[in-house]
Amino acid sequence: MRRVSAAAAASRCCCRRQVVSSSARRRVSSSAAVAAAPATTPVAIVGGGPVGLTLALLLSKLGVRSTVLERLPAPSVHPQAHFINVRSMEVFRSLVDREGRSVADSITRLARPRDEWSRFLYSAGPLLNGTSLGATNHFPPETLAAIRDQSPELPTHLPQHQLVPVLLEALSRRPDGSAACDVRW
Numbered sequence: 001m002r003r004v005s006a007a008a009a010a011s012r013c014c015c016r017r018q019v020v021s022s023s024a025r026r027r028v029s030s031s032a033a034v035a036a037a038p039a040t041t042p043v044a045i046v047g048g049g050p051v052g053l054t055l056a057l058l059l060s061k062l063g064v065r066s067t068v069l070e071r072l073p074a075p076s077v078h079p080q081a082h083f084i085n086v087r088s089m090e091v092f093r094s095l096v097d098r099e100g101r102s103v104a105d106s107i108t109r110l111a112r113p114r115d116e117w118s119r120f121l122y123s124a125g126p127l128l129n130g131t132s133l134g135a136t137n138h139f140p141p142e143t144l145a146a147i148r149d150q151s152p153e154l155p156t157h158l159p160q161h162q163l164v165p166v167l168l169e170a171l172s173r174r175p176d177g178s179a180a181c182d183v184r185w
């Protein structure tokens, strides 16, 4: 596997650096983070959004360490993506920490009840005072029953600013007891 200098890549991104401790994210000065970080990494992942962090978790499951390089100084506070489909939940189900808890379980615990978000309102113009085009429940009982026939997981709603901390926590709780990767902000 091609070895990449994470420090060099990070400096190109002009990132402020941060590491994930076993309990919570801990800010450190740039120089301390650089000193503590390995000089090389098997895989450098550019971007610490849901995709980058999930990739780091999947690599960790295969025993591959990685370094996530994120240009933002901290996770975004904007909700952004919020709907998690069944296949994504199945992937999260396969990611189990050292206490036997899966990422899917953590997501499900935080997610709002389906009744609160399964009805979609379609509107032309502003949502609240535009022309209503219709409303529908995308997950009536028969749809949920059909999904349950095929999967142990269900579609779930958790906004990205809540999902990212779950993924960061999972990265700090890998089964082998060591951090799966360095996350540098």
Ligand SMILES: Cc1cc2nc3c(=O)[nH]c(=O)nc-3n(C[C@H](O)[C@H](O)[C@H](O)COP(=O)(O)OP(=O)(O)OC[C@H]3O[C@@H](n4cnc5c(N)ncnc54)[C@H](O)[C@@H]3O)c2cc1C
Pocket (backbone or CB within 6 Å): 013, 046, 047, 048, 049, 050, 051, 052, 069, 070, 071, 072, 078, 079, 080, 081, 082, 083, 160
């Ligand atoms: C304003 C807004 C509203 C949205 N609303 C919704 C919504 O309602 N529902 C929905 O499902 N989706 C929504 N989305 C889309 C959703 O945010 C994306 O589908 C989702 O975030 C994709 O995840 P990702 O991990 O691929 O990318 P991102 O979450 O964008 O993560 C990519 C990360 O890479 C970092 N990055 C990029 N370039 C570099 C670089 N050169 N060096 C270092 N770091 C870098 C970025 O800072 C970012 O943190 C919205 C997006 C935006 C911007």
